[in-house]
Amino acid sequence: MEFDMTKPVPETQPWSEKFWEGTKQGKLLIQVCKDCKSKIFYPRKFCPECWSGNLDWIEASGKAKIFTFSTAYDMVEPKFTDELPYTIAYVDLEEGIRMMTRIIECKPEDIRIDMEVEVVFQERGGYFLPYFRPVGKK
């Protein structure tokens, strides 16, 4: 059986490229609307609240809390089996944004809901994915 083993990279849009450029410099950027002041995630072409095109970026603190998580041991796509076990989580950034991510540098059994985590970037195919690790880990 032939499986495509290429690790996927984010399928970006022109208006999300800034986000991914930011990650290359170790910055987690959040799109903001200059008119209605909304913080927007994921990045859009127009503000989803007021349809303004007057959009900008701010740098997030990188601190977040785990809302929920699930650690995978089996039955993932073959292209990801070499990374098992791994933990997928939804994290809530201090800025009020929720993202999907991976939790790393922590034993799966030690991961808890509400755990405080911080961003750390992992390279894949020229992209730097925002992963999170427990706060204070070096």
Added chain:
Amino acid sequence: MSKGKIAIIGIGEVPTRNMPERTHWDIIYDTCMEAIKDSGLHKNDIEGAISVTPQAQPKIAAELSFGKLPEELGLKGCKDAVSVNAGGASTSNAIRLAEQWITSGIAKAVLVHHVTVHSTIPIPDLINFFARAGVDLQWEYPYGTTYNIIMGLMANRYMHESDCKPEEMASVVTALRSWAAKDTNSFFYGKEVPSVEKVLASALLNTPLHKRESNVLGDGGSAMVIVSAEDAKKMKRPAAYKLGDSVRYFSGTCVMRDFYKVAEGFVVTAKEAMAQAGITKEDVSLWNCYLAYPLAHPLIAELLEVAPQGMGGKYFLEGRMSFGGDIPWSSIGDAPGRGHTGSGVSTACYVETARQLMGKAGERQVKNCKYVYQNAGGGSGFNNIATIWGKEI
């Protein structure tokens, strides 16, 4: 408002199995002919044909959306044919479209059907399809998520908030499979019902989901014939009348889905659909829930106020939702009990709702089945549709 405008008067279904020798068209012939014969109508009375789009099967999806079905089956009176796709919510929309055709005078009798043959799809394609469908390709897929993981994320949070125990979650599988074991159309018909211990002893796929808490893919299909409520009454045949329909949209991307908004959506759609039908939850004879995975059932039982808050898992563990229990619940065993036929699980659920109201459910027949709550949702849970069906109008 959709109260009492249409009724299902004929149903047809084939057993869910992995049978690569049984082609898409084999299933279409068997299910559609059975449904039309069951309705008491002649094939040429069918004036509209609506296909629930099969997922990950581009060839049959193209044939159906390009109008082949009426020609193949010789439905000489057919005025129009179409395919509908909203993932697991396709059937709900196919029924709504049938209602529009019937009430606007386009068609007097409409055939709605679904077919899926998973067993001939190359496994790498199948895995890749289900890894990407309903998952955002920029913000989710690169992290290595899957449907199972999306369900694990939801279940872990629910267990954290409710204190629901793993054995309570596992007991949902036991409950769903207890119905499936009595269902000739189920993948698990006549098979041993796994105990809670057996479910928990199966491999952990991703926390807190065990192998026996996930789904087995299968081939299958089902069909129904829909006419106006007025015509159904005149025909004096067993029928399932649509009495209420309510829906809320949540989000297309999993991570954008606010858990509390989803919960509220389940609550309000049930209330609105019941209000349209003029019933209360005490009137519901069967809660035919379609949630695709067992882990969501305890939460939904609480949201529907079938179980008090924090007691959903306990109710399942006590066997109250199992075959023979005092709360008839998901009488084909949802996808974990039936075998997963993609978007077809919800078609099978609607067919079961009709079967129960028509009094044709055999061993699984819910006593004095008068009203059924039937929900459906699309994608990885982008919406929830709540409908109420009744034996009479």
